[in-house]
Amino acid sequence: MSLHDDAVLxxxxxxxxxxxxxxxxxxxxxxPDGMWKAxxxxxxxxxxxxxxxxxxxxxxxxxxxxxxxxxxxxxxxxGDPTLASAALRExxxxxxxxxxxxxxxxxxRLDRHPIPAPCHWHLDxxxxxxxxxxxVAEISDESLDLRWFPYDEVAGVxxxxxxxxxxxxxxxL
Numbered sequence: 001m002s003l004h005d006d007a008v009l010x011x012x013x014x015x016x017x018x019x020x021x022x023x024x025x026x027x028x029x030x031x032p033d034g035m036w037k038a039x040x041x042x043x044x045x046x047x048x049x050x051x052x053x054x055x056x057x058x059x060x061x062x063x064x065x066x067x068x069x070x071x072x073x074x075x076x077x078x079g080d081p082t083l084a085s086a087a088l089r090e091x092x093x094x095x096x097x098x099x100x101x102x103x104x105x106x107x108x109r110l111d112r113h114p115i116p117a118p119c120h121w122h123l124d125x126x127x128x129x130x131x132x133x134x135x136v137a138e139i140s141d142e143s144l145d146l147r148w149f150p151y152d153e154v155a156g157v158x159x160x161x162x163x164x165x166x167x168x169x170x171x172x173l
Contacts, residue, residue, distance in 0.1 A: 004028060004035050006082045007044055010106060010125065020110050024123050034123075037075045042121030046080075046087035047073020048102065048129040049165050050095050053173050058154060058166055059137055061094055062145035069149075069158045071165060073124065074142075083107075087127040095131075095146065096138025103128040108168045111161045128169040 001009075011024050024044065033039045049071040050059040060069040072094040073087065080086035084102055091100050111124045139146040151170065155163050 003076055003078075003080055003083065003086070004032065007035060007125070010083050014107055014110070017110050020112060023112065024110060024125075027123060035076050040120070042123055043075070044083070045073060045075055045122045045124045046083050046090060046127070047071050047124050048087040048091035048100070048127040049108070049162070049169050050091055050097065050100065050129050050131050051103075051166075051169055051173070052131045052135065052148070054133065055148075056151050057148045058151060059095055059097075059131065059146065059148050060154070060158060060162070061140075061143040062147070064142055064144050067144070069147075069162065071126065071162060072129075073126070083125055084127060087125070088129060091129045094140050094142055096140060097131055097135045099132040099135075100129040101132075103130060103169065103172060105172060108172065109165055111165070113161065126165050128165075128172070 008028055011021055014021055028034045031039050031041055035044050063070050072091040074090045076086045088102055107125045108128050109126050113122055115122050137146050154166050
């Protein structure tokens, strides 16, 4: 099964955000290259919010290009067998934490956001990942900073997309 096919199955099984979910499915139906950065109409990305529920905190990265505190995530790569594995790979690469595990149940939410040309949209499929006990984060070259934030401080540093992702993640834990 291709990554494109996996994404279609994941999205068909996702039961929330019906209108946005359908937009993602329509995009993939119209664009066989819709998983890849080269697709100028936009592309599916995968991200994961790294959480430490025992300490009531979340790990965010200060994105180098955007200058905003975000969850870990990014572009799918040809070696990614599934959308979930792409999200987990991105989270491990950007957090420096090995042994992350995705919260069961599939994606937590979807978020479509504009990005600068040549591509115009990221159709982000957002997961949540649990950090193992005693995790030590290490900043990657994709970040300006990497920091743990208590749940109640996230709204003060991150945009509404991250706040909604945290709310949905916490509701599912």
